Amino acid sequence: MAEIRVFGAGPSGLMAAEVLASAGHRVTIHDHMAAPARKFLLAGRGGLNLTHSEPLETLLGRYGDARRFLETAIRAFPPDALIDWANGLGIETFIGTSGRVFPRQMKASPLLRAWLKRLAGLGVTLHTRSSWTGFDSGPAILALGGASWPHLGSDAAWVPAFRERGIAVTPFQPSNSRFAVNWSPVFAAKFAGQPLKNIALSYGQQRVRGELMISREGIEGGAIYALSRHLRDNPGQPLLIDLRPDLSADALAAKLARPRGKDSLSTFLRKAVRLSPPAIGLLRETGTQPDEKGIKSLAVTLGPPMGLERAISSAGGVARTEFDTHFQLIKAPGIYCVGEMLDWEAPTGGYLLQACFSTAVWAAQHLASILEKR
Incomplete structure (x- = not known):
């Protein structure tokens, strides 16, 4: 049994923690906010669009030039798996007329409560107001978010530490914005x-x-x-x-x-x-x-996109060339990045959360397998 730290208590961090704890490891989640999943809860005010029911090939095409970067992870944890996971928490889902998948309750808070209860039952410890302070030894998963809605936690404060280590970060830009x-x-x-x-x-x-x-x-x-x-x-x-x-x-x-x-x-x-x-x-x-x-x-005639502070998501993040095929940093072995801090973007419609969940599962499963071999 290894001790693993996950930084970031959004959906990517919580999912990575669940996968690792289910594999028998001691997991501690650190988040610099006072409560977990603040942006996730905000997204849930509009119904919490978890994923999309369209054919997988069509869904993968929504990621544009990031498809190749994300495809293996999404195929390993596709929409059907995400729906089954939510159902396993006691959260019934339904498919809307647009093909989008929502919790029956149309809220994020019931799902989050059930999820945190499951994590606690797996022995996961959550430390709030606890920030990532830079690279050090020991395995870790970083789910530090992108740069949209920074007052909810995704403030991209991690970027300077990455650049100091020589890890390329594509500048953040607003996506899904006004x-x-x-x-x-x-x-x-x-x-x-x-x-x-x-x-x-x-x-x-x-x-x-x-x-x-x-x-x-x-x-x-x-x-x-x-x-x-x-x-x-x-x-x-x-x-x-x-x-x-x-x-x-x-x-x-x-x-x-x-x-x-x-x-x-x-x-x-x-x-x-x-x-x-x-x-x-x-x-x-x-x-x-x-x-x-x-x-x-x-x-x-359109002007520029409005700022990152009100964009639903962000484009940019840690460059795709900085990872192996499981989102492990080449220049910092044992450190994985997942979710919105990776360099990809997608439209709304369930594609954002789907990729956040899938990258977390894919990275955490790989880390668990490496630790098991050791």
Whole structure:
């Protein structure tokens, strides 16, 4: 039996601790916050999207150029395994209409309570307000997080120590974030907080279906998050919004050719082509003609992504070249990194937590196997 330290009490750290303790090792978790899994609990306020039910090949494609880096771990602990694990905690799950997987209770707190109880039963010790202070001897798993929502714990304070040791860290950038748009005060005041549903967004060669949310400072939401890396890394192109993707341009033109009668333009657009008030307001805000071309390719000029402090997740982290195939640091053998501190990103939809859990399981199982051989 070995004594192993896990730094970080988010989902990656807790999962690594469970795997190691289940293998018979004494595990201590250290976290610099006053309570564990603060960001995990925040994510749970919106329902806690654990993973996605789509085919595994499709899911793996959501990780973009990080697929090769993450694929072995995700295949070893795929969505079905994650769902079985949650069910084993007494947390029933269900698949939503979008294919996303949620706890039946739509909260993170019941799952976290059951999880901490299991860890305590396995003999895992949790020390809060206890920080990682740098590299030293002994096996350890680092689950120190990325750089988004830093007030919840992921403040990237570990980066200087890595760079001092010669370990490359790709600079952090916001991912799944709000993008700035210079709305007029009138439009922002009237439509902030309202969604545009059942739309399609095109940016360069990328096209996604979904919805977005108008905010006072810009736009956000699932469809924006799906394009996040492209919007961030290739700025300067217009974002094109198809307000009625289920209608062809010809079908839309036919509906718009109907007599308006005494209806105002807004009322006519609402009745004839079922545009919502925010969609009609957006046509006016951007000076777009309310014809079939404008409705199917409304152009919005985006500013930069909003800061890391409010991004759902972050891109960047410890460079992929710094690891062996089990996320063990080549320059610090016996030290593994898991979760968001690794250099990858993914859209929302269950992909973030899935990779956090999978990398933790994969690394912890490897460490346990190495210790067993010794």
